[in-house]
Amino acid sequence: MSFTLDRERFISAMKIQADIGGxxxxxxxxxxxxxxxxxxRDWFCEEMEAAGLSVRVDEFGNIFGRREGxxxxxxxxxxxxxxxxxxxxxxxxxxxxxxxxxFIRELNDRGIETERPIEIVNWTNExxxxxxxxxxxxxVWAGVLDLAEQYATTDEEGVSVEAELERIGYKGExxxxxxxxxxxxxxxxxxxGPYLEENGMDVGVVTGIVGLTWGAISFHGEANHSGxxxxxxxxxxxxxxxxxxxxxxxxxxxxxxxxxxTVGFIDAKPNSINIVPEEVTFTYGxxxxxxxxxxxxxxEVLREAENAAEREGLTWEHEDRxxxxxxxxxxxxxxxxxxxxxxxxxxxxxxxxxxxxxATHAHKVCDSGMVFAVSEGGKSHTEEEFTSWDDxxxxxxxxxxxxxxxxxxxx
Amino acid sequence: MSFTLDRERFISAMKIQADIGGxxxxxxxxxxxxxxxxxxRDWFCEEMEAAGLSVRVDEFGNIFGRREGxxxxxxxxxxxxxxxxxxxxxxxxxxxxxxxxxFIRELNDRGIETERPIEIVNWTNExxxxxxxxxxxxxVWAGVLDLAEQYATTDEEGVSVEAELERIGYKGExxxxxxxxxxxxxxxxxxxGPYLEENGMDVGVVTGIVGLTWGAISFHGEANHSGxxxxxxxxxxxxxxxxxxxxxxxxxxxxxxxxxxTVGFIDAKPNSINIVPEEVTFTYGxxxxxxxxxxxxxxEVLREAENAAEREGLTWEHEDRxxxxxxxxxxxxxxxxxxxxxxxxxxxxxxxxxxxxxATHAHKVCDSGMVFAVSEGGKSHTEEEFTSWDDxxxxxxxxxxxxxxxxxxxx
Numbered sequence: 135m136s137f138t139l140d141r142e143r144f145i146s147a148m149k150i151q152a153d154i155g156g157x158x159x160x161x162x163x164x165x166x167x168x169x170x171x172x173x174x175r176d177w178f179c180e181e182m183e184a185a186g187l188s189v190r191v192d193e194f195g196n197i198f199g200r201r202e203g204x205x206x207x208x209x210x211x212x213x214x215x216x217x218x219x220x221x222x223x224x225x226x227x228x229x230x231x232x233x234x235x236x237f238i239r240e241l242n243d244r245g246i247e248t249e250r251p252i253e254i255v256n257w258t259n260e261x262x263x264x265x266x267x268x269x270x271x272x273x274v275w276a277g278v279l280d281l282a283e284q285y286a287t288t289d290e291e292g293v294s295v296e297a298e299l300e301r302i303g304y305k306g307e308x309x310x311x312x313x314x315x316x317x318x319x320x321x322x323x324x325x326x327g328p329y330l331e332e333n334g335m336d337v338g339v340v341t342g343i344v345g346l347t348w349g350a351i352s353f354h355g356e357a358n359h360s361g362x363x364x365x366x367x368x369x370x371x372x373x374x375x376x377x378x379x380x381x382x383x384x385x386x387x388x389x390x391x392x393x394x395x396t397v398g399f400i401d402a403k404p405n406s407i408n409i410v411p412e413e414v415t416f417t418y419g420x421x422x423x424x425x426x427x428x429x430x431x432x433x434e435v436l437r438e439a440e441n442a443a444e445r446e447g448l449t450w451e452h453e454d455r456x457x458x459x460x461x462x463x464x465x466x467x468x469x470x471x472x473x474x475x476x477x478x479x480x481x482x483x484x485x486x487x488x489x490x491x492x493a494t495h496a497h498k499v500c501d502s503g504m505v506f507a508v509s510e511g512g513k514s515h516t517e518e519e520f521t522s523w524d525d526x527x528x529x530x531x532x533x534x535x536x537x538x539x540x541x542x543x544x545x
Numbered sequence: 546m547s548f549t550l551d552r553e554r555f556i557s558a559m560k561i562q563a564d565i566g567g568x569x570x571x572x573x574x575x576x577x578x579x580x581x582x583x584x585x586r587d588w589f590c591e592e593m594e595a596a597g598l599s600v601r602v603d604e605f606g607n608i609f610g611r612r613e614g615x616x617x618x619x620x621x622x623x624x625x626x627x628x629x630x631x632x633x634x635x636x637x638x639x640x641x642x643x644x645x646x647x648f649i650r651e652l653n654d655r656g657i658e659t660e661r662p663i664e665i666v667n668w669t670n671e672x673x674x675x676x677x678x679x680x681x682x683x684x685v686w687a688g689v690l691d692l693a694e695q696y697a698t699t700d701e702e703g704v705s706v707e708a709e710l711e712r713i714g715y716k717g718e719x720x721x722x723x724x725x726x727x728x729x730x731x732x733x734x735x736x737x738g739p740y741l742e743e744n745g746m747d748v749g750v751v752t753g754i755v756g757l758t759w760g761a762i763s764f765h766g767e768a769n770h771s772g773x774x775x776x777x778x779x780x781x782x783x784x785x786x787x788x789x790x791x792x793x794x795x796x797x798x799x800x801x802x803x804x805x806x807t808v809g810f811i812d813a814k815p816n817s818i819n820i821v822p823e824e825v826t827f828t829y830g831x832x833x834x835x836x837x838x839x840x841x842x843x844x845e846v847l848r849e850a851e852n853a854a855e856r857e858g859l860t861w862e863h864e865d866r867x868x869x870x871x872x873x874x875x876x877x878x879x880x881x882x883x884x885x886x887x888x889x890x891x892x893x894x895x896x897x898x899x900x901x902x903x904a905t906h907a908h909k910v911c912d913s914g915m916v917f918a919v920s921e922g923g924k925s926h927t928e929e930e931f932t933s934w935d936d937x938x939x940x941x942x943x944x945x946x947x948x949x950x951x952x953x954x955x956x
Contacts, residue, residue, distance in 0.1 A: 358927075360805065362925060365805055400813050408679075514774075515768070
């Protein structure tokens, strides 16, 4: 049973949202709880009301729109997020949210009544760039993050999430928690990686989300004159850092074909051309679908840090920054997405998500699944992010068809 | 002919100067042209006048005190600098300036008239930490640096050297240039390295100053999602930087026993734990007594940068930051210092300076030489810098004896 959407109206809605916070280079700058975020939220609520949905905003700003089913049973939840990275792309998050809205409109146009109620959702602050952590709204909703703690998180100017929710009028009355049992959660998102395009696919069937292990390492050596200090007298923290950065680049090769490792952040002290670095702190991060590989990658990096410290005469310390187990979506959700792509005649492949998504947290509340749209060149979190309208539409119809399958209540 | 000083008065003067800008940890924070620098300059001028010297301040704040000789011939210049690194040590620079002052007092006490006039000097902004470049005052005086350009250099708050010279009252009337032909320049400085202590020496006979080649390298890759981007799709600027940092550490081993290489500064963009680094800029610096080794070291680093860029799919650029040829002091100055140490019964060794000094520029004006005092553990540019009073005194008397030799006009 395939289900198609009004392609023109869908693309038109994508363009409307892309104008709210749109940048001169065709990207999107719509930081969580900014004026632009308020504007897109207002638009989203108006469109939901126009589509006859009953709209509610929870106390953390997550926005839900409900369409009742034939029966009063567990609803299917579908959506994503409307906030963006600083100077990010127009597809990340918005594509999944707009597709959910368009799905509802099409159901209305065709006068279709589903067995299960359907709710569509826009999660607060998925990106985690203005306020940390990422996945903040879905995390609070799923009970993974504490409401009071998250209210108190602040941006670089010291403005809190709670104050901004109040300012833009999106601190709702409803508790930020599942108000009932959900049947399932489905999310469409851009892949943010190159695999679908490389394999010539129309759409991706997401089977899970990689786990991650993040940490920070600091080496402590001795600041000294860069001219008068012989090499064998040096305790150069920068040299230790370089050794571990190289190890982080090398480790994935020996562990798994989906393992990735990154040193994204580095800070040196005193950071002067003329002084041997006394202290260098840097982060590392590994992701993999297999928790045991993450453990092994971390072990190898800490061993290299110990070896580098020994060689260079440094002391060092390690701080855990984040750990997340891999998520495996249940067969019924994966099958619903795969079946939908097949019925629509799309070439699809099963794929593990390299990035985290709101589905990571929703999965703790109910069975979850995801659809991936092609990301041209795998570019993400940049204004150059691109997905063709064909690929947007393929993914959106796959989502719609999969939700309809789940909403049938065949159990 | 050995010449000794009043040990108590010399140590007492060292302690007086160490109190002006002294830190709680026994170090010194006396940045160029700061209030503390004004205070030590006032003290230095008062002491010189009390010692009967004719004091003049040039338009760049260099302070000279002249003691006439028996004959009106080329004078011997002797001195160093009174400014310090941020939270540096009490010996660096000050030791050589105080030793010069104490030498004059001792000549006075003994009623000695030298053949040549003797001038003592305090150079403006040797350290180059508040205002760049280093060796600013001696550089202007020697005609290596342009007066107007150096006046216009600013500190982090945007305050210019010229404004600060005026504010503290040390923008003098005399042109910042050699007002006559000088016979020679001698400078006492702490070694800032470990060689004298390692070899059990009392004092160092400096034969020259290493040359240096400094540059900055920037790698440009692509910012991308640290989870969704497979390793083989990455153009990670941090990885390229790590390769070159390792090369800078390794290169000296293959070139010379006095070659040193340092990566002291690094800056990554966007510098986020979760994004593959798009751009990493870092500096490198090599020093060696042999200019051909410097050339070779630079060649090897640029070759490694090219290889790293090729491996990782990066573009890169290189910027020269500084080049200085090695300085070789003439025999007559080296011999004067070595002979002085010998006459005083000190164990001395010939040593090449790993750091630059005001003698680098003075050498362009007249024959120059240097005396090194022992630096315990080679520590420098830190509050932990230490030279025992015995070692200070050995170096100061070696300087005094050597200056007397040069001032004899045996030619």
